[in-house]
Structure formats: structure tokens, C-alpha cells
Amino acid sequence: MKAMILAAGKGERLRPLTLHTPKPLVRAGGVPLIEYHIRALVEAGFDELVINHAWLGEQIEAHLGDGSALVARIHYSPEGEPLETGGGIFKALPLLGDEPFVVVNGDIWTDFDFRALSAQLPGAGLAHLVLVDNPAHHPQGDFMLRDGAVVDAVGEGALTYSGIAVLNPRLFDGCQPGAFKLAPLLRQAMAAGRVTGEHYRGRWVDVGTHERLAEVERIIEAGR
Template sequence: MKAMILAAGRGERMRPLSDKTPKPLLKVHGKSLIVWHIERLASLGFSEIIINIDHLGDMIEKSLGDGSEWGVNLLYSDERQSGALESAGGIIKALPLIESETFLVVNGDIWCDYEFETGFDLKGDLAHLILVANPEHNPDGDFALHKNRVSNDTKRRFTFSGIGYYSAKLFEGLENKKMPLAPLLREAVEKGKVSGSLYDGRWYDIGTPQRLKEVNATSV
């Protein structure tokens, strides 16, 4: 299974830090967020990782290179000409590099100790979402979860962690353009084609300078 790290966003809420440094290169305990992901993915058996880039993408390429430092092959899906395509658009553009029926996608601006699975079986579903307890900045959550099935119910919602396993069929026939992921997922949820699980380990959404400061104040 291949993995994709979403790293093309501008990071408006992270300004002014993101004006000169792309969000995935911001450091938690002296190590770039994206390097935490690469190291964990490599240690769990992933050998090929796709990274989409736009804002300050040259800095990401220069910092990470071809991935040989971590024993993986890094491939870049370059969105600099079109501009950031948002999550679904970025995945669609990267599909020729992904070249697999099932793949993992991870947001580049989170920190977690979740153990990514190389052999995840979707069992006919279009996606499997990793959900977490609602953080202070997202008290209402995103999706409900009933017996490992994701629901659009408005009660007892959890937060989507930015970690998901996807079938290429979820994006089949879609145009290569700027497109958010949430509406696509909600549509698949309505069709009963999305499973999920609740992760209770350490997880941080590093969306603002304050949250970056908070995670750096914790022990890892």
C-alpha cells in the first residue's frame, strides 16, 4: 500500500509562521511535522510515499529529497502551476503516482502516534476514517460512529483526524480540479460505504501558532 501526505496548503491560520515556512516543515520537538510522518510510515513498512506540494513547495522538496535518508521513495505531486487543489483535488491529481486500489492519506499538519496499517482491507467500502475525540477548536465534531460505521448524524459526533484509507473508486470519474474532500466523504457516508474507528492515542491538529506551542510544551 502507498501513502500520501497532504502538504500543499497555504496555512492561513498558521501565519505569520507559514509565510516563510510551509506548515509541514514546522517543527515539533526539533523535528519537522512531515518527518515525524515519514519516519513512522517507514518504520511500519511503507516504502513509497507521495507528497503534494504548492505553497513553498521547493522548500519541502529540498528538505526531504528523494526519501533515501529514511529508506523510502518520495514522489512529489506538484500543484504549483494550478495552485493548491484542496484535499480531494490533490488526491485526484496524485492518483497516477499512487497507482493502487487502496491507499492511505495523512494530513501533513497533524502530529500523532497512530500506527498506520500497510495492509488495511476496506472490505468493499470506499473509505475508512480514523476519528478522534473532539478538540477544543472543533467541539461539534464532524462525523458520528455507530458500530464502526460512519454516519452523518448530528448527535455524538467525533472529529475526523485527517487520517484515512481510501479506495480509488471514491474518486473515479471526477475532474482534476480544486475540490474539498468533506462533501465527497459525506456523499459516500450517505450511501453506507464508509467505515471508521475511534483512535484514543495522542493526536494534535497543528493549525495555529498557539497549538504548535502547546504540542511543543508536551512530552513526546
């Protein structure tokens, strides 16, 4: 199974850090955020990776190269203009192949063990989502998890989509090139009962602000 790291965002809330550095190369604990994902994916057996990029993407390619320094094989999917999550993944499908693949947002930090995903998406499943407890900045959550199925509902017991998933390329059947969001495709698949999920209770931070970047720094320092 291949994996894709989504790295095309501009990280505007992390300015001025991201004025001259792409968000995935912003450092936490002295290490670029994207390297935590690459190391964790490689350790879990996902050594063929696809990375999309837009804002200052040439810096990402220059820093990571072909991935050999991290014992990975990296392919790039450059975007002239950001294509949003759905459009970015769709553009990269020729690099990902016909089998289900892991996708992870480049702007999160987590100790999630990606080995848990290697056996997901059996049968007719179109997506398997990793959900987490709702962070303070997103208290309402995104979806409900019921008997292993993800449903499009919020309320008591709702959880937040972590930005980690296994996707079947067939999820994108009928899509056209261009910018579009992933969420509507997921909701359509949920309505058909073809999305499974799991609740991860470990450490996870959406590194979208300076305050949350500082939170990651504290976690890393405490673990040393």
C-alpha cells in the same frame, strides 16, 4: 499499500512562521512536522510515499529529496495552485495506483500507529476514517461512528475526522481535474454505506495555530 501526505496548505494561521517556510517544515521538538509522519509511516511498512505541495513546495522537495535519508521512496505531486484536499488527491492518483492507499494530513501531529490501517477497506468499502475525540476548537465533531460504519450526522457522540484515512481510488470515479473538497465525496459514500471507521483515543493535535504548535512542543518535551 502506498501513502500520501497532504502538504499543500499555506498555514496562514501560523504566520509569520509560514511566510518563508512551508507549514510541513515548521518544526516541533526540533523536527519538521512532516518528518514525524514519514518516520511513522516507514516504521509501519509504508515506504512508498506521495507528497503534494503548493506553497513554497520547492523547499519540501529540497529538504526531503527522494526520501532515501528517511528510508523512504518519495514521489511529489506539485500543484501550481492549491487544489484543496479532493482535487489534490485526484491529481496524485496516477502516482498512487489502483489499490487503496493511506492519506494523512501534513498539519497534524499524532502517535497513531499506521500499521492498524494495513488491513482496512475489504470488499466494497470506499473509505476508512480514523476519528478522534472532539478538540476544544471543534466541539461539535464531524461524523458519527455506529457499529463500525461512519455516518454523516452530528450531535451527542459525534467525533472529529483526524485527517487520517484509507481511501479507495474508486471514491473519485467521475471526478474532473481542478480544485474540489474531499468531504462531499465521503458523505456520498457514507450515504451508500461504504465508509467504515475507528475511534482513536491516543494523542492527536491539529497543528493549525501557534497555541497548538506549543501544545505539541509540550507533549514531545514531556515524552523525552
